[in-house]
Amino acid sequence: MRKSNKKRPNHLAKRRAATARDDDEIVALKLPAATPLSPEMAAYFTKCEEKLGFVPNVLKAYAFDTAKLSAFVAMYNDLMLAPSGLTKLEREMIAVAVSSQNRCYYCLTAHGAAVRQYSGNPLLGEHLVMNYRVARLSKRQRSMLDFAVKLTASPWSVEEGERERLRRVGFSDRDIWDISAVAGFFNMSNRVALATDMRPNTVYHGQAR
Amino acid sequence: MRKSNKKRPNHLAKRRAATARDDDEIVALKLPAATPLSPEMAAYFTKCEEKLGFVPNVLKAYAFDTAKLSAFVAMYNDLMLAPSGLTKLEREMIAVAVSSQNRCYYCLTAHGAAVRQYSGNPLLGEHLVMNYRVARLSKRQRSMLDFAVKLTASPWSVEEGERERLRRVGFSDRDIWDISAVAGFFNMSNRVALATDMRPNTVYHGQAR
Amino acid sequence: MRKSNKKRPNHLAKRRAATARDDDEIVALKLPAATPLSPEMAAYFTKCEEKLGFVPNVLKAYAFDTAKLSAFVAMYNDLMLAPSGLTKLEREMIAVAVSSQNRCYYCLTAHGAAVRQYSGNPLLGEHLVMNYRVARLSKRQRSMLDFAVKLTASPWSVEEGERERLRRVGFSDRDIWDISAVAGFFNMSNRVALATDMRPNTVYHGQAR
Amino acid sequence: MRKSNKKRPNHLAKRRAATARDDDEIVALKLPAATPLSPEMAAYFTKCEEKLGFVPNVLKAYAFDTAKLSAFVAMYNDLMLAPSGLTKLEREMIAVAVSSQNRCYYCLTAHGAAVRQYSGNPLLGEHLVMNYRVARLSKRQRSMLDFAVKLTASPWSVEEGERERLRRVGFSDRDIWDISAVAGFFNMSNRVALATDMRPNTVYHGQAR
């Protein structure tokens, strides 16, 4: 959407008139800034650059409207980082398995890198990107991904039997909520990314190989 | 999840030990309160009761954790109520068409009622619940729903051609973002509702028939 | 197809030359009367008006050819009303579950109303229209609908195992025939209705809510 | 269901107690005669034996209840033999293309033979059984089968565009009704046959090769 500018966090740089898409545009839509970035969100972007070395493109994509950006960031951070019976790695594993089912390039790239980083196991990231069934997982984690992928592919068919299978491998009802909420969230994000042809920061590709 | 209590907004009533689900429980999960309801969210619930006469069950379902509830409410209200090139009715139409594709009982009930109310056309609500293709829509609205349903059913196949079709019937790039974001959001909510067997307030069924 | 005429059972009123479809036309096809209505069928229409207050549109749609109408009526009445190990409500439940799988607007409307009426449970009608898996059914009725929906969605895969599952919840072989025949019939009717864009009488929408 | 008895048209021979299915039983259900065969239907069976040399097994399968048999025969004969803008061969072609989509052994066998007989072209029968797209058809007949197969596989998606395609190759609205009704009928019969594991008369296999 916007050009990444190495010098300063100028996330709202003006767009050229050209209709052809620049290679460095993040989404396939011309989105003029609807609202200026709030101080909180500007601070959050700065924090991203300090901690990660870059602002993830999905955040830049949402930055045309600070209310939308704030809502996305609040939900994302709660789901992926707040205390939960699921580890952060497990939440990233769900993100990748769901994104593989939906074939979402953005999320496979960004969260595939996260799985490699959190797990220290580059192969695990590849397995989840390509076909989560080839990963050698504990029964707990396999059940978790089976649930998330079924919920993605045929949501109408998830019933008490599916929840019982999770309980039998040790998940609490609260854990089941979290699995469902993370799987649901990436079914949303995958679709926003695919509908807008969102492109990930290229730095992800080399991370934690 | 929690019993609806007609007298006061006691959204965190204690749960019985019984494993069988009460008919008036909102979700099929036993979710103990993780955090107390914040003053903002308590005020929001009161406002719902004043304006709607009830608190929508989805909000009660999220109330076990006030951060999750806040994030959901912020995103929902921005998507469905903030200024947009799409009317509120059009956003509800997307909600129902997506929920029909996913066969989500909760969202079909709640947002089917909203379509009936906003449109003043009870048949339109039924059409979108059953098969949006039978609704007699403008080319603009039909294209909008075709996009949302394709994004739901085969998200990997949405490309520039699909975006171009929306532009040709008059949607701006910002509108395309909003269509995608609303369709994405209900792909999330449908899955959270289906995964937890969430039940809608019964009052929806009779509204605006 | 034909305008409903409140004064007399004139089911074969002449059609206008206009190619655009009238809002009160029952099907999207211009079907000139091929044969006049037989006295038996005329009497049947009168009986419908006396008992129901209207002639169901599907009958008017078939009325262009009295042999086709008679055959349809004979098969329909035998399947849905003749003695059977299935109650009339159960046969209507199959009708709605099958029609939901096929997303048939006509049959969901007409038979959704019938489920509401026979059961006295408006919610049951909504559940079957939206996703039969959310209805709280006996094991017998759930097995019956699972069979009917599988037979609808992947008929090639129905084998002895599926029949055995029905026998185990108490269905006789004759009952299995009836479940299959009703499910089969609505797979036919759904397709005739969808292929011709058949529209239900609007009166159904408000019945037994 | 019942043993074929070469000597006389004893279609209601008593069943053995054995639970295992005889090789010569027509369906996988034990269906005791619910009503005796009416004189009309007995005469019809005799006529079948005189004209065809045998009673088609589907008729024997329905014979346990003469009302069901009569209704089936009336609808079948009207659809397949009454005057229509479609030739009898074309109606049989639809039967086979639909039955191939549903993988119905009974109907592929019986109506595959009918296509070979009516067309005098054994290859045409094989093509329609295996993959109707390989048959070298006129544009009219190809469009007819495309419509019937789409109506079979995804009935919810048939709309005015599909009807227009038929009109453009010369079909009248009445013809479109007939194509839809025949395609619908075999979507019913395929499911009754598959649900009951109905077996065709072996004589069909060698006919018109």
Next chain:
Amino acid sequence: MRKSNKKRPNHLAKRRAATARDDDEIVALKLPAATPLSPEMAAYFTKCEEKLGFVPNVLKAYAFDTAKLSAFVAMYNDLMLAPSGLTKLEREMIAVAVSSQNRCYYCLTAHGAAVRQYSGNPLLGEHLVMNYRVARLSKRQRSMLDFAVKLTASPWSVEEGERERLRRVGFSDRDIWDISAVAGFFNMSNRVALATDMRPNTVYHGQAR
């Protein structure tokens, strides 16, 4: 591709300039000879004519390039004729069940004939062409075909559970390799045949009826 020439094995007869396809052309592609037939392959064709009375069209189709033909023949003969825990009939049964799933006219015709010949049971050939589930098979052969068809329809979902099911009915690990390799091979051949509209020798249709 090339005209069958009754007098001599002239497999590389010159092509006419016409763009329309001759009825006796084997594939829908104009493939000029890239390499001459090697002496080995010429001898193999002669052997086919002596043993079968004709050269199978698939071999003529590959003959435009002798390296491709040799590779195909070597793999085919090893898979279908070399020693294996699977009988030759069982390998042909897999070929037909896979080809039915993919609806490949060429392979259904050629290998349907082979099943009829090897088994001496014409009905078995028809069952496998139409819907392998109707064939009355041993548990061993049914499991073998279930595996092959699942591997065809959803290869990503074949895991240790599927292999274990084969072992439980007596297949060795080597047999599982052979089942997989034969099923895989026909998933290749079906696609080459369908992509090129390959036509089988008409002689197959009448064989072993």
Next chain:
Amino acid sequence: MRKSNKKRPNHLAKRRAATARDDDEIVALKLPAATPLSPEMAAYFTKCEEKLGFVPNVLKAYAFDTAKLSAFVAMYNDLMLAPSGLTKLEREMIAVAVSSQNRCYYCLTAHGAAVRQYSGNPLLGEHLVMNYRVARLSKRQRSMLDFAVKLTASPWSVEEGERERLRRVGFSDRDIWDISAVAGFFNMSNRVALATDMRPNTVYHGQAR
């Protein structure tokens, strides 16, 4: 299947009795050597080690039977390396797009690396693994992959229209054969790899990133 042995090309090392699979076993089947490696194949393995630094696991998997190995190698090398109107990169692109549709871990890994190497464009490899539609391709290459993926997902639906689309972007009939043959081959290899849980050499993961 066999342990990789760094010192010498001992591809037929004896297997332990343990039923549990070693992490370094290539397939999930215990395949005792059926035939010794021929001198030609032993030489080929040596050549692989010299040129690539390793023997691809798929070759070791086939090595239990030298006739099967030879046939596989002959077909593979002809398809992927012999002169063709398709570049070697284009053939690898087809391999990856097909393998992504089938979710084959082995082939995505090995041929994803090949695309990265041949193209010098690591992103192209990732795009084809994840969703080929996001790759920015020439019309020619996009049409080629659309054809290959359609042939993979619904082979029965590939007809003259699909071939015409390839001709319109410049492919010759011979090129169409090659596209079909390569796509077909990976539909075979994907299934053999998935059916046996074949594991790629780990070295691929880091190549040409």
